[in-house]
Amino acid sequence: MIFEKYLIPDEMVDRFECVTPEHLLSLGKKFIICDIDNTLATYDDPTPPDNVVTWCRNMNEKGVTVAFVSNNHEERVALFNKNFGYAAYADSHKPGTKKLKTAMRDLGATAENAVLLGDQLLTDAAAAKSAGLYCIIVPPIRDKKNLFFRFKRWIEIPYVKKYRRTH
Numbered sequence: 001m002i003f004e005k006y007l008i009p010d011e012m013v014d015r016f017e018c019v020t021p022e023h024l025l026s027l028g029k030k031f032i033i034c035d036i037d038n039t040l041a042t043y044d045d046p047t048p049p050d051n052v053v054t055w056c057r058n059m060n061e062k063g064v065t066v067a068f069v070s071n072n073h074e075e076r077v078a079l080f081n082k083n084f085g086y087a088a089y090a091d092s093h094k095p096g097t098k099k100l101k102t103a104m105r106d107l108g109a110t111a112e113n114a115v116l117l118g119d120q121l122l123t124d125a126a127a128a129k130s131a132g133l134y135c136i137i138v139p140p141i142r143d144k145k146n147l148f149f150r151f152k153r154w155i156e157i158p159y160v161k162k163y164r165r166t167h
């Protein structure tokens with residue numbers, strides 16, 4: 001299947017909270033670079049919900065560094081990151097890998113010890129796999145209903161099916 005190498009994640013889990021620091025560390029991963037929208041929070045959450053704060057703090061306490069790489073604009077990312085103060089990158093243009101690679105360099109992370117967490121195969125998984133990162137995908141928390149988003153989900157279907165057959 002075309003693009004298979006770039007669009008099939010390493011793991012698909014039900015929600016971000018299924019990803020634990022213990023699991024990441026067992027894989028040798030010390031950095032989790034997160035998409036924000038529909039991965040950790042909805043577009044309607046300007047600041048991180050309590051469960052996101054708890055999850056991030058737990059990552060940090062167990063020795064996993066959290067960062068944000070979002071395709072959304074600077075104000076959205078800055079406000080979401082305000083109380084965390086993590087390395088955070090807006091306008092990332094995933095599936096492009098430029099900001100992701102900048103994030104990894106700033107963090108001192110490598111393709112071997114970092115994972116990318118996101119909700120979209122066409123942007124998040126594609127960026128992660130192009131940069132050689134382990135990729136974990138969650139279903140979008142609350143998808144937009146417009147035609148463009150529905151089209152993107154439709155494109156993803158064969159890759160999700162392939163993932164399910166092989167995992």
Ligand SMILES: [Mg+2]
Pocket residue numbers: 035036037038039118119120
């Ligand atoms: Mg997203």
